Amino acid sequence: MSENQNARAVCLPRRNPQEWVRSKFRIDPENVSRLVYPLARFVHEEKPDYVLALDSGGRITGLVLLALYNRLYNEVFPTRDSLIHFEKISHGFPPALVRSQLRPHIDQALSLSDSPLLFIVDDCVNTGTTTLMMRYLAAELSNGKVRLRVGVMREFLTGVTDVRGDSFSLARATWRNNPSMIGVEYPQKTVPRVVRTGEAVKLRQQILDQTREFAALIQKYEERNN
Secondary structure (H helix, E strand, O other): OOOOOOOOEEEOOOOOHHHHHHHHHEEOOOOHHHHHHHHHHHHHHHOOOEEEEEEOHHHHHHHHHHHHHHHHHOOOOOOOOOOOEEEEOOOOOOHHHHHHHHHHHHHHHHHHOOOOEEEEEOOOOOOOHHHHHHHHHHHHHHOOOOEEEEEOOOEEEOOEEEOOOOOOOOOEEOOOOOHHHHOEEOOOOOOOEEOOOHHHHHHHHHHHHHHHHHHHHHHHHHHHHO
């Protein structure tokens, strides 16, 4: 990705028409790995210094990204601290609050590199307002030193997935705005509280099972096409 381009096309095994239509409107444990795969590819190829997932929408996206990366590449997650960080950030929050939330992540990224690559992960884009705010604040807080990329789940063509942080996303996750499935809630706006439910445990197990199957499919697909 160049500085002014926030999209990358990635070829994937073809799906049947029913699967394609379903992925246009619905993200669930059966197809989430496919939509997160381009994010994993980006992380593998670009080696961002720091990854920040925006809670609570990006919570599952971040967890799938980590699980899928480990399955596909069998190596430590390549950020400087080998972690994905989570923070509840919304364009509905006052700018001063978002600035205070983002500052420690920017400072930590700058402690890792003079010009760190910060990869922001979320589930989808509604208006693009949050993305614009993050770009502005990252530039302000780092004096332009942080290189920012944004990755969301957005699939729009058969066999091609697009990673974008600035366009409307049509598909919605079945766990969207459902703390019982996501496994975390924010009763104090920015302070997380773990939600331990059978739904959350089941969702994670379904995702791990499907991630294992999808990674095996990708590895076979790449072997045939290389």
